[in-house]
Amino acid sequence: MKIKFWGVRGSIATPKDNTLRYGGNTTCIEIISDDGKRIILDAGTGLFPLGQQLLNQMPIQCSIFLTHTHWDHIQGLPFFTPLFIPNNIINIYGSFDPVCNKSLKDILTQQMEYCYFPVREAELKATIQYTSLPEKQVTKLGETKVTNILLNHPVLNYGYKIESGNKKVFFTGDLEFPYNIYEPEDDSYEDYNNLINQRNEIIYDFIRDVDVLIADSAYTTEEYKSRKGWGHGTFDTCINMAKQANVGSLYFTHHEPTRSDDNLEDIFKDILEENKDNPNGPNYFLAKEGMEIEL
Amino acid sequence: MKNLQEQLADMVESMPAFPTSVKKVIELTADINSNHKDLVKVIEHDPIMTFKILKLVNSPYFGLSREISSINHSVVYMGLNTVKNLAISIASIGMLPNENEAGLNIDKFLYHSVSTAALSHLLSKQLGISNKENSDFFVTGLLHDFGKIVFSQSLPKEYKKALYLERSNPNRLIEIEKNIMGVDHTQVGMLLSKKWNLSSQLRKAIGFHHTTKSGEYPDNDVLVNIIFITNKLSKELQGSENLKSFSKELVSDIKSRFGNDLDKYIESPEELRKEIKKSLQFLNI
Ligand SMILES: [Zn+2]
Ligand SMILES: [Zn+2]
Numbered sequence: 001m002k003i004k005f006w007g008v009r010g011s012i013a014t015p016k017d018n019t020l021r022y023g024g025n026t027t028c029i030e031i032i033s034d035d036g037k038r039i040i041l042d043a044g045t046g047l048f049p050l051g052q053q054l055l056n057q058m059p060i061q062c063s064i065f066l067t068h069t070h071w072d073h074i075q076g077l078p079f080f081t082p083l084f085i086p087n088n089i090i091n092i093y094g095s096f097d098p099v100c101n102k103s104l105k106d107i108l109t110q111q112m113e114y115c116y117f118p119v120r121e122a123e124l125k126a127t128i129q130y131t132s133l134p135e136k137q138v139t140k141l142g143e144t145k146v147t148n149i150l151l152n153h154p155v156l157n158y159g160y161k162i163e164s165g166n167k168k169v170f171f172t173g174d175l176e177f178p179y180n181i182y183e184p185e186d187d188s189y190e191d192y193n194n195l196i197n198q199r200n201e202i203i204y205d206f207i208r209d210v211d212v213l214i215a216d217s218a219y220t221t222e223e224y225k226s227r228k229g230w231g232h233g234t235f236d237t238c239i240n241m242a243k244q245a246n247v248g249s250l251y252f253t254h255h256e257p258t259r260s261d262d263n264l265e266d267i268f269k270d271i272l273e274e275n276k277d278n279p280n281g282p283n284y285f286l287a288k289e290g291m292e293i294e295l
Numbered sequence: 296m297k298n299l300q301e302q303l304a305d306m307v308e309s310m311p312a313f314p315t316s317v318k319k320v321i322e323l324t325a326d327i328n329s330n331h332k333d334l335v336k337v338i339e340h341d342p343i344m345t346f347k348i349l350k351l352v353n354s355p356y357f358g359l360s361r362e363i364s365s366i367n368h369s370v371v372y373m374g375l376n377t378v379k380n381l382a383i384s385i386a387s388i389g390m391l392p393n394e395n396e397a398g399l400n401i402d403k404f405l406y407h408s409v410s411t412a413a414l415s416h417l418l419s420k421q422l423g424i425s426n427k428e429n430s431d432f433f434v435t436g437l438l439h440d441f442g443k444i445v446f447s448q449s450l451p452k453e454y455k456k457a458l459y460l461e462r463s464n465p466n467r468l469i470e471i472e473k474n475i476m477g478v479d480h481t482q483v484g485m486l487l488s489k490k491w492n493l494s495s496q497l498r499k500a501i502g503f504h505h506t507t508k509s510g511e512y513p514d515n516d517v518l519v520n521i522i523f524i525t526n527k528l529s530k531e532l533q534g535s536e537n538l539k540s541f542s543k544e545l546v547s548d549i550k551s552r553f554g555n556d557l558d559k560y561i562e563s564p565e566e567l568r569k570e571i572k573k574s575l576q577f578l579n580i
Contacts (some may be wrong), residue, residue: 048306098373102313134357150357178371180332188332188367191426195371229375278430 001164003030003212003293005177010218010232010254011072020259023051026072027254029171029213029214033144036063041171046289053247059087063141065148066094067173068157069107076293077108078117088126093139093146095156105130133158149185149206151175153231158204161210167295168210172246174254175216175239176231176280200244207245209294215241216286217252218265234264235271242282253287298490299316299478300486302375306449307346307487313405314390316341331375334382334415339366342408342437344385344445349377349434350491364431387527396486397447397454403533404444410529412436413574414567415521422517422543422556432521437498439522441487442480450476470515481505507567520552528567 015255021113028046031039037090040047043064054060067073082086082088092112108130109121130273133139135158143165148158153174153281162169178196182189207213218232224225242250255264268286275281304445308505319337323329338344347364353362353371363369370378393399416434419429446454457475459467472479478486500522503512520528529544532538541549541561549557558568 096356098356098377099384102471134356134358152374156373156377169503178374181335181370181375185334191430192367194427195368199371210343233364 001034001162001167001169001295003044003169003214003295004030005251005253005287005291006030006050006291007042007044007076008255008287008289009044009072009251009257010018010216011166011257013045013072013075014257017260018262019148019187019255021061021285021288022255022264024053025225025289026075027067027173028076031169033141033162034167035143035164037144037164039141039144039162040064042067042073042076042173043077043080044072045076045079048079048240050084051080054082058082058085058214061089063091063093063146065139065146066092066104066158067161067171068095068153068155069097069104070155070174072107073173074111078119083124083126083128084119086125089129091129092130093131093133095267098156103130104293107184125250137174149203151203152178153193154229157231159206159250161206162290165295167212167235169214169295170207170210171214172216173230175218175233176229177233178227204241204244207241207247209246209248210292211248212251213238213242213245213249213282214251214253214255218254218256223256235261235267237270239282239284243278247287249283251285251287255287297398301427302485303445303483304490306445307350309388310445310448310580311389311391312341312342312343312385312395313401316344317355317386317390320344320386324379324383324386326362330354331379332535334379335366335370338382339380339433340409340437340574342405342411342441343381343391345434345437346441346491347385350380351381362492364434364494364497366434367387372565390449391409392510392567395433395447395555396451397472399443399447399454401413401444404440405578407529408437408440409574409578410571411439411522411535412572413570416454416524417570418521418525418560419535421559422521422553424517425499431494431496432518435497435522436490436525437499439484439501439526440480441503442483445483446472446476446488479505514552515525524549529571532564532568532571542562 003080007028008022009024009026013026023085026044027042028050029041040062083090112121116183133148134148135148137148138160145163147161151157151159151172157173159170159172170276180192181193216233217235217238219227219234221234221236224234237274238250238252264286271284316337323334348369363372378398393401412433415432416429419432453475457471460471469479481502481504485498488498488501496518499516500518502520503519504526506512531541546561549561
């Protein structure tokens with residue numbers, strides 16, 4: 001399996017001189033499975049350069065799995081040139097919207113309405129298929145398996161596990177582990193805590209033993225204090241998840257948009273220092289635009 | 296039968312919630328800093344919001360290994376913001392009119408539902424039911440009469456007749472409903488909770504909350520027995536402001552279903568009334 005990061009920035013693209021090393025495009029990850037299937041995780045602005053690169057391989061077939069439909073995860077979609085070219089086959093997977101009861105197709109078509117984009121969805125020339133996935137659905141692409149699990153974010157957000165050959169990769173999308181909304185003196189406090197723990201165990205079990213975990217680490221623990229409920233994880237919650245689930249390598253991503261490369265590396269240095277005494281623990285990496293992993 | 300189920304199910308989709316909770320949801324969600332647990336509490340005290348949220352979280356769309364039967368659990372599962380926005384979208388449908396065509400007084404209905412919920416919760420604690428399950432008792436109490444509100448919204452003319460006949464034949468509503476509509480409100484509640492994959496325990500307790508003949512209900516099911524009793528308790532408490540003791544019939548029902556385990560409450564309606572007050576305070580009714 002091959003993994004390539006095309007966008008590692010969270011929330012909004014950051015074209016600045018102090019984000020050049022890690023990159024300013026928002027979330028987009030390309031995976032080529034052992035049997036040659038092209039899987040794209042999220043369609044942030046990183047999808048645009050990926051699409052440009054694919055132009056010399058037309059016609060293409062690929063599967064785009066959207067963790068959720070917040071802007072930073074879909075903004076590259078209308079600019080994904082292969083959508084405009086006949087004979088390409090593009091399958092898009094993601095969640096439905098339970099609040100307005102809209103299918104994935106409805107949600108994405110709206111993104112291309114007149115006020116937002118000059119070309120209507122109906123005018124796209126590729127063969128496009130939309131699938132609103134129920135949770136824990138196994139999608140088989142040849143020999144490759146993609147399975148989704150619901151993770152906590154201010155909108156339904158799926159984490160995806162990709163299994164190819166004997167290797168496994170898991171990507172969280174945006175994930176903030178749920179916190180207790182009650183105070184310790186409230187009747188419901190303990191019950192709520194148990195529900196959270198139960199839920200976390202299910203998630204750790206789902207991720208158990210993956211080779212690569214790519215996770216939302218937008219904040220430091222300190223920064224998180226004033227950003228509770230915004231829907232993102234911290235370096236520490238990612239590390240905890242990686243340890244609980246016994247993963248091989250952890251890649252930190254969804255870098256906070258105001259985070260400079262230097263700042264990111266400083267934080268990372270501290271993380272390595274704090275975790276150096278754990279030889280059986282996971283290996284840590286900062287996800288970087290253009291970075292490739294081969295499993 | 297199939298037709299009626301579909302018809303009633305469609306009705307529920309577009310059914311607005313109770314005025315007090317709709318107002319509170321609008322108020323709480325207008326303020327980004329409002330307390331999340333207050334919002335959860337509002338939903339927890341509205342049978343329609345509760346039903347709709349449980350119906351969604353238990354739908355095959357989510358890969359649950361077992362049913363979710365509380366709002367707290369729904370929040371942990373679907374996320375706070377999704378539940379919040381569901382509540383907003385339910386609130387935006389409008390409010391149940393206080394004077395509906397069927398003549399079902401919805402303030403009284405809500406009062407009865409919430410007090411049955413509160414009492415079920417209290418009694419389950421007294422019986423040593425685990426913390427984890429107490430909330431199931433609350434929810435089931437809250438939803439036990441759901442069928443009534445569905446009738447009054449979907450078959451108002453027929454239900455008006457039923458409620459009219461009930462006045463001269465108290466305690467025979469089930470029979471009357473069956474005569475007029477072919478089904479009674481316990482069956483409708485069961486039908487809808489089955490359609491929407493709510494837990495089988497909840498389904499049973501709704502279905503048997505008026506069944507008295509031994510052999511016709513699962514007599515060793517605590518939830519079934521509790522809802523049967525709390526439905527009656529809350530009616531007697533609601534019936535008279537300064538009730539000093541419960542009816543002989545009710546006391547003997549409690550004894551036959553629970554032995555002496557609930558004696559503490561039989562003797563003092565006051566304690567139960569306090570519990571109800573605590574719950575209703577929250578709704579300002
Ligand atoms: Zn994001
Ligand atoms: Zn997001």
